[in-house]
Amino acid sequence: MIKEFTKGIIKENPLFIIVLGLCPALAVSTEVINAIGMGAGVIFVLLGSNICVSLLKNFIPEKVRIPCYIVIIASFVTIVEMVMEAYTPDLYKNLGIFVSLIVVNCVILGRAEAFASKNSVGRSILDALGMGIGFTLGLLLIAIIREVLGSGTITLFPIKAIKFNGKLTLGWLNKNSLKVFAFASGALLVMGYLKAFFNWMEQRLTRIKQQELENEELEKKEPGEKKSKDNMEKVS
Amino acid sequence: MKKLLKTILITGLKLFSICAVSAVVLGMLNFLTEPKIKANRIKQENLALAELTSKGKPGEKKAVKDETVDSYYEIMEDDQPVSYILNLNGSGYGGPGTLKIMANYTPDGGLLSARLLDNKETPGLGKKAENPAYMNKFLNRGGTDQPPIPTTLEELTRQMKQDTTRGTTQEKSSLQFANFFEWFFGKPKEGNQDSVTGATITFKGVGSVLAAGSTYVKSRLGVNND
Numbered sequence: 001m002i003k004e005f006t007k008g009i010i011k012e013n014p015l016f017i018i019v020l021g022l023c024p025a026l027a028v029s030t031e032v033i034n035a036i037g038m039g040a041g042v043i044f045v046l047l048g049s050n051i052c053v054s055l056l057k058n059f060i061p062e063k064v065r066i067p068c069y070i071v072i073i074a075s076f077v078t079i080v081e082m083v084m085e086a087y088t089p090d091l092y093k094n095l096g097i098f099v100s101l102i103v104v105n106c107v108i109l110g111r112a113e114a115f116a117s118k119n120s121v122g123r124s125i126l127d128a129l130g131m132g133i134g135f136t137l138g139l140l141l142i143a144i145i146r147e148v149l150g151s152g153t154i155t156l157f158p159i160k161a162i163k164f165n166g167k168l169t170l171g172w173l174n175k176n177s178l179k180v181f182a183f184a185s186g187a188l189l190v191m192g193y194l195k196a197f198f199n200w201m202e203q204r205l206t207r208i209k210q211q212e213l214e215n216e217e218l219e220k221k222e223p224g225e226k227k228s229k230d231n232m233e234k235v236s
Numbered sequence: 237m238k239k240l241l242k243t244i245l246i247t248g249l250k251l252f253s254i255c256a257v258s259a260v261v262l263g264m265l266n267f268l269t270e271p272k273i274k275a276n277r278i279k280q281e282n283l284a285l286a287e288l289t290s291k292g293k294p295g296e297k298k299a300v301k302d303e304t305v306d307s308y309y310e311i312m313e314d315d316q317p318v319s320y321i322l323n324l325n326g327s328g329y330g331g332p333g334t335l336k337i338m339a340n341y342t343p344d345g346g347l348l349s350a351r352l353l354d355n356k357e358t359p360g361l362g363k364k365a366e367n368p369a370y371m372n373k374f375l376n377r378g379g380t381d382q383p384p385i386p387t388t389l390e391e392l393t394r395q396m397k398q399d400t401t402r403g404t405t406q407e408k409s410s411l412q413f414a415n416f417f418e419w420f421f422g423k424p425k426e427g428n429q430d431s432v433t434g435a436t437i438t439f440k441g442v443g444s445v446l447a448a449g450s451t452y453v454k455s456r457l458g459v460n461n462d
Contacts, residue, residue, distance in 0.1 A: 056254070061247045068254050075258040082265055086272035089280075093366075097330050097356040 004123050008130030015138030016198040020106040024098040025139050026187040031155040033166070035143035037091040039136025041080045041099060043129070046108050048076040050128035053116040060117075069112045070103070077102045107135055138194075145190050148173060150181030277354070281338065284351045285309065285321060288340040292318045304448040308457070311340070319348060320453050326445035328438055330356025335441045337449075345454035346379025347446060362438030374443065378450035385450055387443035389436060 014020045021042075028034040052072045053060075060068045081099050084092040092099065102108065111131055116124040147154060152174030158166030180186045285294055292313035299307045309321040321340045328335035335357075339350035350371040357363045364370055373392060378385040386392040 059250060060254075061250055064247055064251050068251060071251075071254050071258055075262060078262050079265055082262075082269045082273070086269040086276070089276045100330075100356070 001123065001126065004126040005130040008127065008132070008134035009137065010134070012131075013134045013138055013198065014107045014131055015135060015142075016195055017202065018107075018110075019195070020110055021135060022191070024101055024105060025135075025142065026184070026191060028095055028098050029139055029143040029146055029187060030150075030182060031094070031147055032140065032143045033091065033155045033157060034094050035136070035139040036156075037084070037088070037095055038098065039132070039139050041077075041084070041095075041102055042105065042107065042135050043132030044080055045073060045076040045102050045105075046111060046128040046132045046135075047125065048079075049073045049108055049112050050116040050124040051121060053112045054119060054121045054124035057117050065117065066109075066113075069109060069117075073108055073112065074103045107131060141194065142187065142190050146181045146186055149178050150183075150186055152177040280353060281323070284338045284353060288321055288338060288349050288351060290340070290348065294321060302452060304445055305452050310457075317343060317457075319343070320457050322449045322452065324445045324449045326441050326448070328355055328357050328441040329362050335438075335445060337442065337445050339446055339449050341450060341453040342379055343453065343457070344380040345450040346382050347374055347377055347385060347450060350374065350446060352442070357438050365438050365442055371442075374446050378447065385443060385447040387440060387447050389439055391443075392439075 008014065010017075012018055015022070015025055024038065028038045049069070049072050053069060056068070056072075077100065080102065081092070084095075084099060111127060115127045119127070144154070148170060152170045152172075154168040154170070156164075156166050156168070158164060178186075181190065289311060292311040294309040294311050297307050297309055304324050304326060306323040306325055308323065310317050311319040311321060319340050319342055321338060324337045324339060325333050326335045326337070327333070334355060335352070336354040337350055337352055340348040342348060351368065352365045352370070355363070355366070357365060374385055377383050377395075383395050383398070384391075386395055
């Protein structure tokens, strides 16, 4: 069961492995605060829609399942929009049209169709949390690289109690920033390198697993044969 | 036939019930968040009003029935109207009515200053219009002895080149900017300026709204209406 949660974080990360929801991810990852806000919105919508779709899977008719999923997802997105506009107006302003576009984020509709409509509520909650956290971590990684290199800052939420204005300025980098990372081309560059890294990691993990499986099989099949092979090697 | 009708009816009813529950939930949430959202908008408008008022004092807000103009403030100094601050709305990348602008005009329709308020523009592209410096290319235009407010990138490029030949301020940077536009978007062709990116749609939206505001001031409020 725990696998349903952990798979979305690295093994089936929606951004770097399944490559879903790239458009908003690249567009809003100019500042760390945007990534946190967008990630929180996606986790909430994913969780809500997965729970509802899983609960209603026997009620929703097969022929109109996609319109039903869209109505459910759109309702959760509207909830996020209203709450954001009321309580975090600056973040709502920054994210702009991408909050509304969560409705058509492939991660959400994809999980509703591929997972929640076929599994129990418990599994769907774990899947939503895993995928949502995986998406948020991916977004955060892109945003941190882009903001640190492109602007030499890290933008977070301001905290009045400790007189923190929400912006960490990274001295030398702030004055000598590589502006390309703040633009759209920088987003694609970062995404490309991160995708290459994840591909390399995935291949490496698969190779290690395959080797382990082969070793296990060899041990199970003929332990005597292996011993004789070792003896032969020693003699030679 | 009866079976088919029954299936269609049940499917329709089920879809309707999901929509109805969603509508009720959203209606209730709207009831709870609306006052807070309204208060935020008023706060934002007051801030923009204070920023835009360079001289004089704004009078009461007057609502109007117009396609682009929602309301306006008369700015008075020594009992004389020195300018008009208009609340405007237009079409941006998010569709009609999604571009909210507040702009200050002289009584002859010349643009003094402007701020982009609520909008649904694309972050990184059209959203750049929120930067106060974005509005600089529209300032000091639209008045009686001024060039018209540009509503397309081609018009802006042409105006910038004319500015340079007339020998006005920012000669070098203006010509460089105009040349960059031509290099980036290609040589302008009449009527070929639609939907390139969010940035061009936003420019067109902002330009059209500001031009409509200028026309409104000229025809209904300012000098021609005395």
